[in-house]
Amino acid sequence: MPAFSSESISAARSHAADAVPLALGIDIGGTKVAAGVVDGHGVIVEELRRVTPGRDARAVEQVIVDLVAELGSRHAIESVGIGAAGWMDLDGARVVFSPHLAWRDEPLRDTLEAMLHRPVLVTNDADAAAWAEARFGAGQGHSRMIMLTLGTGIGGALVLDGKVERGAFGMAGEFGHQIIMPGGHRCECGNRGCWEQYASGNALGREARELAGKQSPMAAALLAAVDGRAEEITGTVVTDLALQGEATSKELIAEVGDWLGLGMANLAAALDPALFVIGGGLSAAGELLLEPARRAYSRNLTGRGYRKEAAIEEAQLGAAAGLIGAADLSRARR
């Protein structure tokens, strides 16, 4: 007989989370810097946003210092986690390469610890978001979760047995750069046929612009939404129209869903996760994206019929996942 009821265990856990010190998470995007004070339940106590001051690394560091000073004046922040797009070293000390910022092999952790007088952890934004979903969001209770953040490209991370799997050199989780169409669309990474050229918000926008450029009558509603300026059609424009029920936009999202499902089936062949969590801007399309994705996943999964299939779910924490995860990961530095 258990000594405690599940209610009392859950209350005890909750008390343990109450005792966890506050951490600050900072998500550095190409256009804005979001900072949030996060408690032991993954709840944001206070959040601030700033415009990203261009690509100048020193200016970005100053924004971080200002945010910590302001939020630190109101909250007892014991550690700081920084999430950004790019490759970080395995120790959480160094930004190896950041696509949107000027950091190149930059010892950001030591620089910031000296400025902030607190333990600092530097992490990839997709890893941070996945960690947040695994610990506080859609992934709770699953030992093997893959998170896909669909936006400009595909951010990815694998959470295995309560740890983000970073690979031998810190570069794991670049799922968007699996080549699924040799000789296909050119990718920013230099290759052709990368998955993110087929299953991202950018891919959706490109396909819609191409359709509109053909003067297809099917693109009438899309063109009307941008006053006839085909070049202004983005993934967000298509998603908004689709959510209003526009047929062509729904078709275009379903096509992206087909590619999404195929790539997930590839990941499942390799990694056999229990759960895929889909986040990022494109996930706003909800079931318009996920229903075709699930169908394509099941259709392309090797061993279908003989195996258990991973669930495919929407992310729960939205755009804040990155800063929540970065904050929580930084606690390990204390």
Place this chain on the structure above:
Amino acid sequence: MPAFSSESISAARSHAADAVPLALGIDIGGTKVAAGVVDGHGVIVEELRRVTPGRDARAVEQVIVDLVAELGSRHAIESVGIGAAGWMDLDGARVVFSPHLAWRDEPLRDTLEAMLHRPVLVTNDADAAAWAEARFGAGQGHSRMIMLTLGTGIGGALVLDGKVERGAFGMAGEFGHQIIMPGGHRCECGNRGCWEQYASGNALGREARELAGKQSPMAAALLAAVDGRAEEITGTVVTDLALQGEATSKELIAEVGDWLGLGMANLAAALDPALFVIGGGLSAAGELLLEPARRAYSRNLTGRGYRKEAAIEEAQLGAAAGLIGAADLSRARR
């Protein structure tokens, strides 16, 4: 200052391995059953082979019992590991599905433990081979290794931090079924465009037969090797000719190497291993395969130039890797 020199540590390790009890590994293939008594160094003390008695599960079990009786009469075997193609459950108890044998959701471990009076572990043959290479072969000293066994298809396994990563449901490592060419060649798994249809011994044979079927003068040496019977050209025939320097056969192997490298780049994008180990029948082609594979890998790797690249090495344990790994894994059951 270290208390021991590296020589004395290595001697101590060696003594520890001497004290490990003997285990029996049995590799059940489509045509033969190989059994070997394996010591703590991964060395085979004695090996026996039998013809696989068709697909009849009871007959295969009887062969296993006979092999254990015979080898057990000469060696103090304390556990038995069974490796076979197919999907095993996470506990090493049950064969979920085996392509070449009649086992379907078969509780093979319990059945055999009752018959053999020893602890038994049931494992996938590719997982077993990878474990052997990681522990005693090419993978020693690497925390993250992917093994690819190139034969009929592509057997695969990922060894992470000293453990074979099996996934949430025991189906991880089916790398050969990542789809790299949507709409491409049909695969036995039911899909089209699986990697193993492009980068396996079977793929090599198919390409060579197709060339020979076109009556191409380029295929003259290949046709001569099979007395003009194009349908008898296999991957092994091509590999043997290539090793003798025949130009077309070398080209065909290089094409397979190109596909091999592309698929490995996809796996590196996702998993960022330190090492790929290439085994299986096709690996007999050696550098004729690996040199183009390394080139294609580097050419298709996302982030090339900014990242450390995994090494790509030949397996060291040959066809015995499966039984050595199965034997060693079975020790955990004691």
